[in-house]
Amino acid sequence: MELKVKDMSCGGCANSIARAVIGVDPAAKLDIDVTTKTVKIHSALPPERLVAVIEAAGFHPTVNA
Ligand SMILES: [Cu+2]
Numbered sequence: 001m002e003l004k005v006k007d008m009s010c011g012g013c014a015n016s017i018a019r020a021v022i023g024v025d026p027a028a029k030l031d032i033d034v035t036t037k038t039v040k041i042h043s044a045l046p047p048e049r050l051v052a053v054i055e056a057a058g059f060h061p062t063v064n065a
Pocket of ligand 1: 008009010011012013014
């Protein structure tokens with residue numbers, strides 16, 4: 001899945017998001033681009049779970065169509 005996270009502005013934000021996702025799925029693979037504010041996640045978890053986890057970390061992701 002691919003998310004847009006408008007309030008991800010630096011490497012610290014990217015690390016926070018990565019830690020949150022890995023915390024619920026240690027097998028998740030992430031590809032985070034701070035410049036385009038894009039977070040690609042390969043995970044067996046349902047997308048809404050991943051969105052909820054990132055929201056709980058303090059960010060506001062939207063799912064890219
Ligand atoms: Cu930041």
